[in-house]
Amino acid sequence: MGWLEGRFEESVITTTLEQAINWARESSMWPMTFGLACCAIEMMATGASRYDMDRFGAGAFRATPRQADLMIVAGTVNFKMASRVRRLYNQMPDPKFVIAMGACTCGGGPYYKYGYNVVKGVDLVVPVDVYVPGCPPRPEALLEGLMRIQDKVKGMKSFTKEQPIEIPIPSRTGYVQLPPELADMQKANAFAVKNKEKATPAKA
């Protein structure tokens, strides 16, 4: 650190290059402008001001796959579209990530049995990183899926070769923690009984 010493003052932080790159990468996941069906409406709502995907650095919807990191497959994929989806995926630069948004892309959804032309899950066409179920998923669910992608990016090892890839640990989670009076089964039962007693009308 010889020549660096004394050049900066207290506001210097040190990190590994890998962490810095992963941090930059997860904070600017650019999705592709690309919607196939009704889930795309929900994806647009996620990008709009109320839910504001830009908070997570993913609001810059790119109009070309060559500038995009993330493909949100929003909507039913049919056989005619599958080859196009595959080509768009191939045109994206590495590293690339795929969110399967909605029931149709997760596994055929309502078209599973009688949809003669629907691909039964987009994972038959492109590798999927995160599945977001729902019909369509709410914007919060898509944001949750985006955060799972960010966790995955955070665990990426692009410079340390031949090391096991970490299983991503969710850093921000939508998991709702139960209050202490509901923490285990007995306490929850006792709470329910107490509530029921409280709710019974007092006899006059």
Add this chain to the structure above:
Amino acid sequence: MTAAEIINILEQKFGDRLKAKKVEAIDPFVVVEPGDFLAVCRFLRDDPRLRFELLNCISGVDYLEPDPKKAPKAGFEPHVEVVYHFSSFTHRHRFVVKIILPRWKDNKPGELPEVPSVSFLWATADWHEREVYDLSGIWFSGHPDLRRILTSEDWIGHPLRKDYEFPLEYHGIRGR
């Protein structure tokens, strides 16, 4: 003009070439043979009393009960119908023409039944006929460009036929 009057005019012109008629239906209709269909269509469009300028839609209907147990009770012989809905802006009336066809031409499975195309009378029929051909499997002879419109070019079969079998695999993608 009421539907009964329209049917009267058609009967005066074509006589017993109309195979069936129904006035009391919600959409009153006549049934014609495929051979007479172009003459009827031209008359419907060009006669000053009728003036059907608009072809609303073309529908292909497949009458088939695939379950052999239920087939005797189904109430119809297996056949396909092509249904044409017409409207007139001038006289503000509507009418329906139906064509009844065998499910397969000459009862050879795979040979599509034929109907003359009306795309030179109503330009809107062009894509409608392509859709009916694609999904119901009816061949419109004389159509300028009869290709599949909704399914992909190399699709096999006509999906809205009742005896259609789903593809198990399409270009390496598992179908079910």
